[in-house]
Amino acid sequence: MAPFKRHAYDAEFKLKAVGHAVEYGNRAAAREFNINESMVRKWRKQEDDLRQVKKTKQSFRGNKARWPQLEDKLEQWVVEQRAASRSVSTVTIRMKATALARDMTIDEFRGGPSWCFRFMKRRNLSIRTRTTVSQQLPKDYQEKLVTFHAYCKKKITEKKIQPEHITNIDEVPLTFDIPVNRTVEKTGTSTVSVCTTGNEKSSFTVALACQANGQKLPLMIIFKRKTLPKENFPAGVVIKASPKGWMDEEKMSEWLREIDVKRPGGFFHTAPSLLIYDSMRAHITDAVKKQVTQTNSELAVIPGGLTKELQPLDIGVNRAFKARLRAAWEQWMTEGEHTFTKTGRQRRATYATICQWIVDAWADISVSTVVKVFTKAGIISELPGNSSDTDSDNDEREPGRLDAVVAQLFNSDTEEEEFEGFVDGE
DSSP, X not given: OOOOOOOOOOHHHHHHHHHHHHHHOHHHHHHHHTOOHXXXXXXXXXXXXXXXXXXXXXXXXXXXXSSHHHHHHHHHHHHHHHHTTOOOOHHHHHHHHHHHHHHTTOTTOOOOHHHHHHHHHHTTEEEEOOOOOOOOOOTTHHHHHHHHHHHHHHHHHHHTOOGGGEEEEEEEEEESOOOOSOEEEETTOSOOOOOOOSOTTOEEEEEEEEETTSOBOOEEEEEESSSOOOSOOOTTEEEEEESXXXXXXXXXXXXXXXXXXXXXXXXXXXXXXXXXXXXXXXXXXXXXXXXXXXXXXXXXXXXXXXXXXXXXXHHHTHHHHHHHHHHHHHHHHHHSOOOBOTXXXXXXXXXXXXXXXXXXXXXXXOHHHHHHHHHHTTSSOOOTTOSSOOOOTTOOOOTTSOOTTSXXXXXXXXXXXXXXXXXXXX
């Protein structure tokens, strides 16, 4: 028996068969066009759809849009945003879709990640991106991992240090504009531009600090200025000014005096503690080490190149924090109130506005996420009652809340200093 060969028929052929069937019947059409009668019946049901597609279209594969009018408006919005060179991420698409559904009183719309990518496929949209190079681990990293874990375990056991007294601090470099390296755009577009205020290279620093029990310490923000900005800043943040906008020995000393003391028992140094940070220059000066020991704290310096393995903040908090901050910037660029110079150039967000974004992004990091990253870094064992409800990339979140799937992958910060051994007070 000869193998059966499947045939594909385009819309023009199907409409001819449907027209013949309407006039002479389904069987007559099947004989005339040498096809199965069941195919004629199927095509007659699809007649309206066949008249709306291209004559060369051969099939209706894929899921149909449940809310075509919503998707029409959403596609038009994406086109308008890209025409203005504004970045469009899958998160902003979901946020806009949710707002449109609310305006159109579509109560059952959820707008999850899966729906977003199906919408993009239906509307010929894709994510345009560039490749990046990740940080490489040192050759002897396994030995350094074991040594660091043994050192931390020894200090925690000897000093009987509780999770609420184990602190990790990390400086996160940020810019006033946070454009994405990828954006949704029509497939085949040769030029992909993104609109900013021109401050994507104007940087400042945010010092994040958290503890192994999930507690988050107040933020320190260091702006690249000689004087402090004269604006009303939100609560929960300490504002500093520095000519370089980066953490130096002076600012590290101020962090120990103003932020580290706000941990439980930190003011009177009644309980022993463990302070973990990387090996940047401002962390390992003799003056800073002496100040740390005066606060009844043990110091654990992470070996250079191993922050993504050993630094809790770098493992799972910094990325989520930056993603939430970027979402706030994207929403401000799309829907916020803007001012312009006399030449028509858009001004960046104010210091106070940026600080509010930072405070909100930091507050949105869950306690269980902080505990989990300390566990993953091997600093502590998992605490009871904190095994779930983490900020994972696969969570179905309320639209408007950022999840890291849309967010840009952030590389770990690299250290310039070689590892010089752990600080031991013995």
